Amino acid sequence: MDLNELRSDIDQIDSQLIALFEKRMTVSEKIADYKIQAKKSIFDKNRENLKLENVKSLVGSDENREPTGELFEKIMEISRKRQYERLSANGVTDENAETDPAYRELNSNNNSLILFRNATDQQTYLRDNLVILSDKKLADAHFSKEEQEELIHSMMSILIEESARRGFYGNLWHTFLALLLVSDENAYSMADEMRGDMGGTIKELALHDLSCFKKWFDIDFSDMTERLHVPEFNSLFTYEVGNAESKVFNTRVRDRICELAVDLARCSNAEEMLKELTLFYKHYGVGKFGLHKAFRVRHEDAGAVIEPIRNIRHVELKDLVGYEIAKQKLIDNTEAFVSGKKANNCLLYGDAGTGKSSSIKAIANEYYDRGLRIIEIYKHQFKDLNDVIAQIKGRNYKFIIYMDDLSFEEFETDYKYLKAVIEGGLEKKPENVLIYATSNRRHLIRESFKDKPAVLDDDLHRNDTVQEKLSLANRFGVTIYFGAPEMKEYDEIVRVLADRNGINMPEAELIAEARKWEMNHGGLSGRTAQQFIDYLLGK
Template sequence: MFCVMNEIKKGYILDSILEAKDDPVLAKKALGNLVSFSIEHGINGNLYKKYILYTLIYNDNSYTRSIEMNQKTIGQSNIILMDYQEYFELYNKEFEFLNEAKYFQFKREEDNYLASLLDSLYNEIEKMNNYHNFVRVIESFYKTKGLADMAIYKAFRVDNGILKPIKNVLNVTFNDLIGYDMQKSLLCENTEFFLNGKPYNNVLLYGDAGTGKSTSVKALINKYFDKGLRIIEVYKHQMAEISKIINKLKSRPYHYVIYMDDLSFEENEIEYKYLKSIIEGGIEPKPENVVIYATSNRRHLIKETISDNGGVFDDLHRNETQAEKLSLSYRFGLQIYYSSLSIDEFRSMVKEMAIKNNIIMDEEKLIIEASKWQMRNGTLSGRCAEQFIKYLSNKIQN
C-alpha cells in the first residue's frame, strides 16, 4: 500500500517549508517558492493551505483513482485514514514565517478555474475544520470533480503519447456562432446522448472554410465541461497513437471527444486506416466514454483523383478503390453540413455582430463596407464577417 504523505512530501515547495524552521534564509526561500506558485496559478488568500489542497488534487495514484471511480472510499483502509489524519494536521500546521502568505492578494483572471476550485475546497473545509469534514470534502471532490489535470482543464493535446493540458482554451459559446441553428442543435443533441449513456454517433462536420465547424466543437467544451466532457485534440500524423490514447481514457470517469480538425487525406497517405479501425471494427471495441468528432472541408475525407472516376482499365479495381476511399466518411454516423452563407445571411450576420460589438454605424454604410470587404476576401462566411467586424472595430477606435 502506498503512503499519501510520502507522495506529498516529494513536492519541493512543501519540502522547503518543512526544512526552513528557524533559518531566516531558508524561510525567505520557502516563502518565495509559495508566492511564485500562487502567481503562476493565480491563487489568492491563504497560500499555504491552498497549496496543500492543490497537492491533494494532484495526488494521482491507484487508490485515489479507485475513489474517483466510486470503487473505494478513504475510510476503507486504516493506512489511508492515518495518512489523511497526518495530512489534516499538516494542513492546519502554523508556520510563523508564512503569516504574510495567509492574506495574499493580487489581480487574477476571472475565469481561473483552478483558483475557483481551490477557493471552493478551502471554504468548504474551513466551515467545519475538523478531520472528518476534511476527509469528506476531499473524497467528495475526487468523486465529483476528479483528479489532477482532468479535474481542471477542458482540453488536451497529445505529446509523444502523453496527454498535455491546453491551458488557454478559447472561451467561445454557441451564442457567439450566429446562425447554423440546425447544425448546432444536431451536434448538441448527439453530445448529450453521449454524456447520458444513450446511443450516439461519431460526427463529421464538413463544409466550406470559415463556416463555424471548429467553433462549434470549441463551444461544446465550454457548454459541457461541468458534465464531464473533455476534448483530446489529435493531429493526422498522430493517428497511430489513438489506440494507446483511448486505452488510457477508458478507465477514467469522464467523457472524451477525440477531436480532429481540418481532417483530410491525400491519395498516398495511409493514416486513415488507423482511424477506420478505431471507429468501427477491431478486436477491442471503442469504449463508451470515447467519441470521435472531426471537421473537414471535404465530405469525402480521402482525395479522389481523375483515375478514380474513369480512364481505368480494370473497372472492378476502380470500384474497390472508390469504395475504400468513401468508407471512412461512412463510418461517421452523423454528418453535419455547414454551408456558405447567402448574401442576405452574410449581411444579417454582419449587422448582428456589429450590435454585439457596440459598433454604431448607419446600416446602409455598414452593408456597403461589409460587401467591399467580402469582395476582397472572396468568401461569404462567418469567418469573413467576423474579420470585417474586427477590422471595423479597430478602425473606429483609432
C-alpha cells in the same frame, strides 16, 4: 598492477569493512540495551557533531575529510535506527525520538501519506521543509540557525512561484495544500471523480492521509516567523493577485480551488475534510483531466503524453449565428454521449470558415461541468491514438478525440490506420470515447474523375477502390453539413456580431462595408464576418 589485481585489493578491503561494521552494530545494540535501563535518549545531536569532527580530524588527506564525515554520519544514522528498533522490541518509548531524522525516516511508513504521494519533487520539498521549520525542535534537529534562516526565504520563493503562476490568492499555504489534494491522481480520487463517495476500504486509507493534511492545515507559523525574523511570511496568508490571470487554470477552476482551501481550513477533523474533497472530486474530477477542458498530445520515446491546453477560446454555441439545424444535431449527439446513452462518431464537413471548429470548442465549454473533455490530435499523431485511448479509457470522464481539418491525399495511407482505431479493430472502443472531426471534404479522401465508372484506367476493381475511399467517412455515424451562408444570411451574421460588440454604425453603411470586405477577404462565411467586425473594433 592490472585492473583485476586492483579489484582484488578492493574486495579484501570490503571484507574487512564488513567485519568491522558488523562488530560496530553489535556494540550499538549493547548501547541500546544500556540506554533502555538508564532511560536515556538515543539521539544526542551535540555528541554526534563532536564525534563527526573528531573522525574528520583523524583523516590524513584533505580530499577524503568531508567524504569520511558523510560516511560516518550515515553509519551513525544506521546505528540509531537499530537502537530504535531495539527500544520498540522492548516496548520502550524515547520522548526525544521525534527530533531525530533517523527515527522519522524509520517511522515514515506510519506517519507519511499512503495515497496522496504524487506531488512533484519541488512540491514535496516545499511541504516537508515548511512543516519542519514550523517546529523549533524539528528545525534545530535538521538545520543550524543559519540554514533555517536561509531555507525559509527559499521556501517563500517556491511557495509564491507555485501559487502565482496558478493565480492563487488568500492563504497560500492552504491553497498549496488544496492543490496537492485536487491534483493527486490516486486510487481514491480516481474512484470518486465525477461520481462522489464510493465508500469501501480505500476510504479509510484516504482518511489516514487527510489526518496528515489536517495537521498541516492547522500549523501555526507565528513562532517560526518570530524565531527566524521573517514577518513578511505573514503576507502569504492574505495574498492578493491584482489583475494577474492564472497561467495554468481557467478562472472558474482557480477560484474553486481557493474556495476549497478555505472550506478545508474550516473543517474540524479529517472526516469533514474528506467530505469537502470528495464533493470537489464529484463536481470537477481530479488531476489534469479534472481541472482542464482541453488537451493536446505530445509524442515522447516512452509514449504519448496528454498535456492540458491552458487557454481555450471561451465560445458558446449561442455565439454562433445561424446553422441551427447543424448545431442541434451536434448537441443531440453530444447530449446522448455525456448522458451515458449510445452516441456516434461525428464528422462536421463543409465550406471553410463556417464554424465547424468553433462548434467543437463550444461543445468543450458547455459540457465541461458534466465531465466532457476534448483531446486534440493531428494527422501525424495517429500512431499515438492507441496509447491515448489506453490512458483515458478507465477514467470517469467522457472524452472526445478531436481531429481538425481532417483530409487525406491519394498517396497518404494513414487513414487506413485511423479506420481500424475508429471501428474495425479487435479491441472494443471504450464507451467513454468518441471521435469528432472537421473537414472541408465530405468523404475525407481526395477523389478524382478516374473514380467515375465512365473513365477507363488499369483498375480492374474500380468499385472496390471507391468503397475503400468512402469507408473512413462511413465510420462517422453522424455527419453534419456546414455550408457557406447566402448573402442575406451573411448580412444577418454581421448585424448580430456588430450588435454584440457594441458597434454603432448605420445599418445600411455596415452592410455595404461588410459586403466590400467579403469580396476581398475570403468570400461569404461566418469567419469573414467576424474578421470584418474585428477590423471595425481595431479602427
